Amino acid sequence: MQVAANRSVAPSGERSAGQRTDFDVRALADDGALLDALPIAAGVFGLKQKKLWVHSLNKKFFDLAGCSGDAESFAEFFVRYSASEAGEFIRNYLRNPAKSPDEIDHVDGEGPQKRFLKLKVAPLVADSGGEPRCLLSVVDRTIEVQAENNLRAEMLRDSLTGLPNRLSFTETVENCGGTSKRDCEYAVLVVDMLRFSRINESMGSLAGDELLITFARRLISALRGGDILARTGGNEFGILVGLKRGVTDALAAADRIQQIMSTPFKLSELEIRVECAIGVALMHTKQDAEELFRNAQFAVKQAKAAGTPQVYEPKEASAARRRFSIETELRRALDKDQLKLFYQPLINLKSGEVAGFEALARWTHEDRGEISPAEFIPVAEESGLILQLGRWAMDNAAQTLANWDKAIGETLPLYVGVNLSAIQVARDNIADMVSSALRSSGLTGDRLTLELTESSIVQDPGRATRVFEALKALDATVAMDDFGTGYSSLAYLQRLPIDVLKIDKSFVSGMMRDPDAVAIVRAVLSLAEALGMSTTAEGVETVELATTLAALGCASGQGYYFAKPLEEDEALAYWKSRRRR
Template sequence: MQAAAKRSAAPKGVRSAAQNDETGIRASADEQALLAALPIAAAVVGRDAEGVIRLLDCNSRFHDALANSSNPEIAAGDLTALRDGALGAMVETYLDDPTMPGELDFRDGEGVGARYFRTTLAPLPQADGIGLRCLVSVVDRTVEVQAERALRAEMLRDSLTGLPNRLSFTETIESRGGTSARDLDHAVLVVDMLRFSRINESMGSLAGDELLITFARRLISALRGGDVLARTGGNEFGILVGLKRGVADALAAAERIQQVMATPFKLSELEIRVECAIGVALMQTGQDAEELFRNAQFAVKQAKAAGKPQVYEPREASAARRRFSIETELRRALDKDQLRLFYQPLINLKSGEVAGFEALARWTHEDRGEISPTEFIPVAEESGLILQLGRWAMDRAAQTVAEWDRQAGEPLPVYVGVNLSAIQVARDNIAEVVESALRSTGLAGNRLTLELTESSIVQDPGRAMRVFEALKALDATVAMDDFGTGYSSLAYLQRLPIDVLKIDKSFVTGMMRDPDAVAIVRAVLSLADALGMSTTAEGVETVELATTLATLGCASGQGYYFARPLEADAALEYWKGRRKKSAPIGPAMS
């Protein structure tokens, strides 16, 4: 424990109580009575006219408190010897200026036998021939300090495995950090035991605890001397490793861990293979310990997706922070109705007229400008905001079509397609959303086309069937979007009430240079014709593509050759212009 006062040599001329007998100077009767009455160790100290600091008197508790000191002078009651003279220096300073702090912690002895004291100074009235004086009280804090240390040790230890816990681990990281290259030769590995919750639920918490203890022991066997292992979470462990060859050493440590975990664990007559995800973060100059640990945790998430240990990359973390920021801003934008729907025409390749439009969400951020749907749609799906976004898009699209009818004075022969994500199909009541949009606008069901991706079908075919049937009951059209990019079974196409197959643009754009792409498109068109489905080609960007698709029998196409996504009013004008021209595969309107 560090002394509160500045350490210095014992002041010259400081005398003990025994030396005071020679001069006949003692504490007053009142002071002696005060010392006797105090329940703690205490002494009276003063400075005489010559400037000599004297120990005037002390009670028996003062001697008892210091009697077992390892320093003979302290045991004899020589106040000046305490803490190598630090207390004497403190007394001298205090008598010069009683407004100075008058408290000092000091240690007597070393190791487990050390004793800890707290000394407090308080001013006393002046007396003839003595001048300023003070009361020195001493409290033995040894038991308290030992209890604090034991409590802290308990706070820094994981009770199940006996390993350091996260608090202890981050403190260890902090102690290893520095500014020199040598100080930075460390990395943090975070090891996450996969499928632990399933094991815990199926076999019970006792088996789970046994697995954690065995897992920790195996981790210890994979470490080198000087490496530090800690349990930092329920099924998460942190390792601080020293590096000589940079990241290669960290990856070698990860490889050793995976090797020792390859052998199955035996629990209650069962052999269980336990896999783990490992994230690595290298220590950087001036880096906070918690930040370093979080970086390794971020790498663990990437390791789970990649299936192998991953090293933290700042660029990936920056992208993750941007996604989180976009999630916050997107939630605010939805609440404030700051998104817009644009409409991309779908052209009948035989007549050249507009058959319908696909509604596409667009977001112009007040500070960031245009944010691409390829960026905010995945964020919406990951965060669950896709449900709110999907309902908004359905209502807005239906309202737009109803407004077009109102302006024309009659129902227009066009429909609008609205995309549905797999998350919406899995979590929302799609039929209820569509029915509400139709009811509020008075539209017939065939004015809406619901576009679903193959993934929404493959994830839960049973639910997809129920959703499709409910949509067909509303007379809505169902289209499979991006067909050919997923894993659709022909059995799904045969069983599900799908009306339209939309051929993914990756096949369409390659048709003019890749014979295989032409063959795939031809096969899809033949399949759709055999199943009684219509077809729409995405990504039509040239007249050659439009002509080829029309020749092959594709019903409709959409792409930049015809028009980019348009705002609602512009889309209506585009429909009017296309109808007047009434030319097959006509060019885009200006």
């Protein structure tokens, strides 16, 4: 390829020797035919005396430049490009191919005329003067990039409301987090439309869609300039707000939203009042966008319970994570039989002998140590593991009592009490569970006492009645636990076959210092006597309490004054120690 230099163009703005651009008009066509075989725009470029030269171009290159094969028109085009990122890319490669990139994406123009080009260079042998040359190929990716951008825009938009979707919102939050210079410069609000599923089910999906669109419009009217709204779920919306006064601004935004939503919505000639739960999470520098959004969602759950907007608190979230961890570990512990039953004696207050034992689940974790029942029992109820835990406790308690009979060589005058939760009463077949435990252990029903809380009765009185009657058919004893702390109705006590009232320790422990507590205990004892029920006092911690309860006519008591919960062998030994010969 011949290089001619009878024409030189030095573009304005390129005054240094290394940046001047020279090319020969005739040379543009000399070797162009050799490049025409290439399916893309291509040209041969070189450096001569540190200036960028054009050796030859193919027709597709002229067409891409919009010069219609006119070399004179190409001069203007080339002057502009040589001074741009594209020209510098070619010069750098020609100066040092080993250390320069051989491919770049280049954006040409602005607005609707913007083009997206991919430039790629490959080395060629030097020209006759020993100056470096390269082959430049150019691919116009404008249609492809525009299609990608359009597709991405669709991917980032909610088709129903036209708002940004969850992905778009997360990216926006992430970008704000990257530019934020201080904590609490932004906050994320998550707005959850309450009872939406009921509206959707009763009025149909079209009405539900209409409600979502109207709800979104109202949210927009509650925003300030610069706030960003997105639909992040079915009936969930996310809002990114800028803060000048910290959490005060975030709560003010939540208040505006609630005020705007207080006006009923009109759907199909009906007026519907829609409430929403709002959770707030404050952004900290370098915080992960997904984590921030999850924090706001966690606050929404708290807002649903509290009835007012809630700000995310790390301590509460940490407790929630611990509960989730406890659930996972509890499931594993039940599968591996790592829990144990302890037995707390129930003492006959007249004779001083052991009347029975209450079975209490205990869990010693291999890493966490002892985990309190006050912590893992609620987790078991929330997760549904209480069904598995309850059956395990029933089977083991019955088998333990049978083992004691076998160890002593006679049927002991003892019963074992097992607690039933409201979840068990609602979801499990209690009678089948007890019957199975009796069959496997060989015990009779009168050796078991089933302790139910007041809440298990109040939640579903009809089901509770059927459960009580089924247990009585097995000759089991039924006790109402923690009596006086729930919502008991005297009608339930009269109608249900309850054998024992267990007086809650909150009343028992205050008897020696509070006359009202004594009056309450006395009233419970009188009520039980009138209804033909026995009584057990919980939380007996001193001899004075034991003596007073006995004098008032309480049948039995349990508490640390007598003994703490004991392991199986220790419990049997304790029974022996209090047995009268």
